Amino acid sequence: MNGRDPDAARVRGEVAALVGRARAAQRAIDACDQSRADELAVAAAWAIVEPSRNRALAELAVRDTGMGDVDDKIAKNRRKTMGLLRDLAGARTAGVIAEDPARGLVEIARPVGVVAAITPSTNPGATPANNIVNALKARNAIVLAPSPKGASTLALLIGFVHAELDRIGAPRDLVQMLPMPVSREHTRELMRQADLVVATGSQNNVRAAYASGTPALGVGAGNVAAIVDETADVADAAEKIARSKTFDHATSCSSENSVIAVDAVADALVAALARHGGVRLSRDESARLERAMFPDDRLAPAFVAQSARAIAALAGLDREACRSARFLVVDVDGVGPDAPFSGEKLSPVLAFYRAPTFDAAAARAEALLRFQGAGHSVGLHSKLPERATRLGLALPVCRVIVNQAHCFATGGSYDNALPFSLSMGCGSWGGNSFSDNLNVRHFMNVTRVVHPLPPERVREPTEDELFGDYRRRHGI
Template sequence: MDMKTSPSPEHDGVRRQVAECVARARAAQRVYDGFDQERVDEVVLAAGWAIMEPARNRALAELAVADTGLGNVEDKVIKNHRKTLGLLRDLRGAKSVGVISEDKAKGVIEIARPIGVVGAVTPSTNPGATPANKIINALKGRNAVILAPSPKGHGTSTLLLRYIHEELDRVGAPRDLVQQLAAPVSKAATQELMRQVDLVVVTGSQNNVRAAYESGTPAIGVGAGNVSVIVDETADPAQAAEKIRRSKTFDNATSCSSENSVVIVEAVYQRMLDALREQGGVLLDAAQKQRLQQTMWPAGKLSAAVTAKAAPVIAALAGLHGPAFDSARFLMVEETGTGEQHPFSGEKLSPVLTVYRARDFEHAQDIVRAIYAYEGAGHSIGLHSQRPQRALHLGLVMPACRIIVNQAHCFATGGSFDNGLPFSLSMGCGSWGRNSISDNLNYKHYLNITRVAAPCTPDEPSMDDMFGAYRRRHGLA
């Protein structure tokens, strides 16, 4: 081998370390492959209890905030609880072992089979809830899973794994079903994990998503969030503002599903701004907006200093002082443009909301298209309206995989107890977001399906059945 292409000793060490981890996972998964549905569901509940037991939940939330500096404890407690409880509800009674469906008329039997070893790349924004979600889904499919957490989130996921291992011991399942890369987690180790496992699932930076797709391993990545929500002339401003505030401020906007822009139809623009102010929003003037922009993008890149921080903290960093800023729940800036020269049109991961004025509903759609042409295509669009047909219209023509109607967006997009979407912390963005899936990542994505096909009653149309009407319409002989 040419010396220029020979692996370095460091890379050999990383490869061996990952290989040892994967080998243990494969051995554990072979044992787990023999579990029946009842035992699998017990393992799933065990993993859920590991994060949902109240004292453990709070310990994980406190450690997550202490280690990452992102979000706030009380909201992370709620997120850990609701997202895991909702996922367990979705999985209860779902078949993932053996025969899962049979179509006797067509002679097709579907059998659920495990994928094997899953590599799960997880972000610092949700270092407890996101790993738990991926672990539970992977276990539902009788897979082993190895986490590649963000460096800041490693301590939280380490504690989560300790709790999970205690529960796996309780139900008699192998501990090596759930592992993680050793600290410090390097880019090289994460990429090596991607190469060695059977499936990669990635939530986090778009660099990691691209690396997963380039790894040569089947991969599921999710697109960038940059949610826009439209408020039309039929909306109730007070109700819309309350929902936007709850979503925008939850966990200091760590969620990719938090609203980044609100596009307000002119007929209700002033009333909506007043309603947002009533909810604790502070609208910046042009000079204040410029100071905030310089603080948030000091070198053209979003500063980690403002990510998932409370609004008063961000305001103080920008030199904005006074009673209004000290008590602000979120900051608002008016914008007219989109793209790199207008950074407020992009994802902000903070309680900062960009406000656009639209002439009418059609103009609002044009603004959202322009925003998503810059960032966020495929994720989702929020709509506050009393015209249901407008939601359907958005679904037919806009580049978004979810249209969230009259709901607090970050609670609804990833599944809620009052809508029918699967509970998930990873939302596929389809081809618009350069993703392989367009739905919420769920347990079905962690399964192989084998189909047994037996002979059935023949169903072969004649040429006239298939083309007769077509030939008559077009005068064909």
């Protein structure tokens, strides 16, 4: 697409019309007070949380994407949106948000303008809702670019949001989406014309966001490994791993892809996972599943976010236990391209590794992360808190999740300190510009008003205060 291409001109014009309407709508709320910003966020949240709408969105998402589970999507839509509103309660996003008289500093929240949000087919309702609520809380307009499979779900969600905006007398053009059928050209042009890009989903879209010339927040790939050490409560770990691995057929990038069990508890963990529906495959079954799931050494889309029963059928696993499993457990030794189960699978298939010691398990987790998923997170089931700190000091991760069901904890939970989000920054390890969970602070600018301190409170340090210890230590 180039500047003289009539199709390029058409795409630019269509996107410019959307963005122009978004800018006009954003100007209408640019100076609104905190109570109005709060109302905008609550209105958008109610659009997905209202029970009949939530069910309609979940059913449409599963029908049109062919991925996930309706009841789990209903739970996810509700939990993620309710949790976000909990996080936003009392958050200041309009006007003066902080004052520090001692330092002469005043901070003022300002909108970024028009947000372009690129959203995935794995979470076509919850992820856009999270972006919309954050954007409106910070007094922005937002234009969303869904995956083609998720476009119908997003269109329904935006219709619900518009009904709530009508209810409170706010402009509908605060929340828009690209026209269907959504094209790559429209998405790339939206990235160029917006003021901020938020990209969740494929790494191709994330890379395009960072290359768009617009400030961008893109997230890294997941490939979560959970270590179960010799001190762990094995029954508790197995229940949490099973619950996390099977939720919404593992659509979350935070679901465990691998478990690394220290030898002392490995057999007990296999047995405990079996009690929660984890069926361990034979060597032959594992080979058949690998050939089916990874033709041409790439994950086949037909396996993504399917039930274990469907995966067993696709792979020709005829054993009754496989057809009735909640999830499938594959014994794995290697890491890397020659061991495809060591990567992200986005399905209820769990790679199982054994390690002689905790240190060996940590080394294996690092190898998995270096292969895929650097920066995202690692799990630990242990009674030794210092081991979690050791992982945080040594591994290329932005989160160490301790004794928790990973997919429910990494994206924020009522029982941990992380903000509710469906977009996890992976820092420089994951090629990202941020390392925390995407939250409302990422959707606003902050203007700082700086006053001079009175002369009696100003003091410059001496050279000896800053360099004295260093000079004496080295005889300078």
